[in-house]
Amino acid sequence: MKVKIKILIAVAATFSLISCQQKNNKNAAETEKSGAIEEKHEEEAATIATLTQEQINSVGITLGTIENKNLTASIKANGALRVPNNNKANATSLYGGVIKSLKVQLGDHVRKGQVIATIENPQFIQLQEEYLTIGSKMILADQELRRQKELQEGNAGALKNLQSATAEVNSLRARKASLQKQIQLMGINPAGISASGLKSALTVTSPVSGTVSSEFAKIGSYVDVSSPVVEIVDNSLIHLDLQVFEKDLPMVKIGQTVNFTLTNNPSTSYTAKVFNIGSSFENESKTVAIHCTVTGNKTGLIDGMNITAMISIGNALTAAVPNDAIAEADGKYYIFAKTNKKPKMHDEHGEDGESGEKHNEEKEKEIASNSVNFEKIEVSKGVSELGYTAITPVKEIPEGTKIVTKGTFFVNAKLSNSGEHEH
Numbered sequence: 001m002k003v004k005i006k007i008l009i010a011v012a013a014t015f016s017l018i019s020c021q022q023k024n025n026k027n028a029a030e031t032e033k034s035g036a037i038e039e040k041h042e043e044e045a046a047t048i049a050t051l052t053q054e055q056i057n058s059v060g061i062t063l064g065t066i067e068n069k070n071l072t073a074s075i076k077a078n079g080a081l082r083v084p085n086n087n088k089a090n091a092t093s094l095y096g097g098v099i100k101s102l103k104v105q106l107g108d109h110v111r112k113g114q115v116i117a118t119i120e121n122p123q124f125i126q127l128q129e130e131y132l133t134i135g136s137k138m139i140l141a142d143q144e145l146r147r148q149k150e151l152q153e154g155n156a157g158a159l160k161n162l163q164s165a166t167a168e169v170n171s172l173r174a175r176k177a178s179l180q181k182q183i184q185l186m187g188i189n190p191a192g193i194s195a196s197g198l199k200s201a202l203t204v205t206s207p208v209s210g211t212v213s214s215e216f217a218k219i220g221s222y223v224d225v226s227s228p229v230v231e232i233v234d235n236s237l238i239h240l241d242l243q244v245f246e247k248d249l250p251m252v253k254i255g256q257t258v259n260f261t262l263t264n265n266p267s268t269s270y271t272a273k274v275f276n277i278g279s280s281f282e283n284e285s286k287t288v289a290i291h292c293t294v295t296g297n298k299t300g301l302i303d304g305m306n307i308t309a310m311i312s313i314g315n316a317l318t319a320a321v322p323n324d325a326i327a328e329a330d331g332k333y334y335i336f337a338k339t340n341k342k343p344k345m346h347d348e349h350g351e352d353g354e355s356g357e358k359h360n361e362e363k364e365k366e367i368a369s370n371s372v373n374f375e376k377i378e379v380s381k382g383v384s385e386l387g388y389t390a391i392t393p394v395k396e397i398p399e400g401t402k403i404v405t406k407g408t409f410f411v412n413a414k415l416s417n418s419g420e421h422e423h
Contacts (some may be wrong), residue, residue: 042406047376048343049336049415056372061407063338065400069259069320069388070312075251076385077290077311079242079260083303087237088206090216090228094185097121098230099217100201106215110206110232117204117217124186128198131179131190134172141169204243210234213303233303238294240272242309243287251313252277258292260309261386262300269386271296274311310385320388325405326381327412333381335391336374336411338402343373374404374411 051061097119104116148162180190186202214231217223240260244252258272271294278289290311294301327334377397382390404411 021241026120031395047415048339048341049374049376049411050343051374051411051414052371054370055410055414056407058405059410062405063402064322064325064405066319066391066403067319067388068317069385069390070257070310070314070317074259074310074312074314074385075244077244077248077309077390079240079290079307079309081238081240081294081301081303081305081307083235083238084231087208087234088210088213088303091116091204091206091230091232092225092228093119093202093204093223094225095119095121095124095202096201096221096222097124099219099221099223102217102219102229104230105211106212108212110209110212112206112209114206115203116206118201119204119223120201122200124202125198125200127179127182127186128188128193131176131183131193132195134176134179138169138172138176141165141172142214145169147409184316185274200258204229206232208232208234210236235301235303236298238298238301238303239275239307240290240292240307241295242290242292242311243282244290245287246281249288251291252311253313257312258309259386260307261291263306263308265300266387267324268300268309269388270294270298270301271408272309308348308386318382318390319392320390321384322405323384323387323389325403325408326379326389326391327408329412329416332380333391334376334394334412335379336404336408337397338404339373339375341373341375374415376412376415 057060098121100120102117103114104110110116145162145165145168148165152159152162183190183193187205188199188202199216210232211234212230213233215229216227216231217229222227232314240258242258252274254274254277257273258274260270260272261268262270272292273295274290275293276291278291281287282289321335325335327336378394379391380394382392384390
């Protein structure tokens with residue numbers, strides 16, 4: 001009997017021990033699972049940065065997209081912006097005079113034929129006076145010629161007198177024609193000249209449409225044909241003059257795309273297309289001039305600006321972003337893409353409490369109404385040229401997704417600070 005009791009006690013103890021061990025294993029598994037879920041939520045939360053619109057505006061954060069750039073199959077070249085000579089001109093006066101007024105300033109846009117300045121010279125009045133006087137002389141000369149013809153027909157006049165009268169009329173007619181042309185070049189209508197309407201000032205007009213790039217005269221200064229008043233340039237037809245070395249010349253073809261930046265503003269990129277390849281070396285530099293037409297945006301481009309260009313010699317395009325769009329942290333590189341994902345809110349009222357969930361929902365709605373979320377996405381960097389860097393994201397980014405192109409440092413700092421606060 002005692003043996004049976006001891007056996008029953010041993011069996012009960014064994015079952016009790018197995019039950020406790022299973023319970024402990026279950027609790028450990030649940031704890032591990034809970035920790036993994038919590039770690040996952042924390043990891044997801046640490047990749048979403050939320051910024052209010054006020055923060056975006058105050059910091060100057062700008063958005064853009066991932067672009068396709070030819071950064072590898074390219075030739076680097078230096079050059080300058082140029083306007084063809086047939087698209088720039090000097091506004092000059094055909095007659096010398098003193099500047100009475102200037103109607104334009106540097107940077108003004110003018111139309112062809114627009115008045116640039118007015119000049120004065122007593123000689124202008126003298127020419128008009130002579131034109132009126134010669135008209136009277138021609139009337140008398142014509143009368144004298146007719147009289148001499150009548151006398152000659154009646155054998156009462158000398159042939160010499162008739163010839164002299166004829167020469168006088170021809171001379172006056174030539175002089176009147178010359179004065180008429182000069183007055184027209186002055187911008188005065190000869191038919192409108194009268195003794196009471198003589199003009200002492202002439203106008204200088206613009207020979208082309210464009211922008212005033214230089215001023216050579218001032219009020220009170222004397223100008224003539226060799227002294228231009230202003231220079232006018234049509235920057236809408238601006239093009240590139242690139243200097244390409246002999247070794248690279250065989251790879252350059254008409255129609256190739258050119259990406260370039262201004263030396264004093266490398267953050268802005270422009271595009272052009274090769275339209276002409278020079279056939280001789282430039283001076284002693286052993287380079288050949290490559291002429292390119294600027295395409296797309298021309299804002300801020302001025303004749304004479306120095307540029308750095310990349311001539312695309314292949315069709316291999318790669319995803320690229322501005323250099324400022326990439327942030328570095330812990331030896332890795334990231335970009336920030338605009339997203340509809342939301343960061344996980346910290347439960348201030350317990351893990352399972354209804355009040356905590358309600359509080360979080362209200363807080364999320366309040367933040368979402370005046371904020372933008374950005375997802376931190378890891379990328380690998382490639383070659384960098386002209387302010388752009390080739391990238392390869394570790395996860396697919398939909399085409400057209402807006403990314404932070406300026407102010408990435410602030411977004412990354414905001415994410416780091418919010419992450420530390422969450423933990």
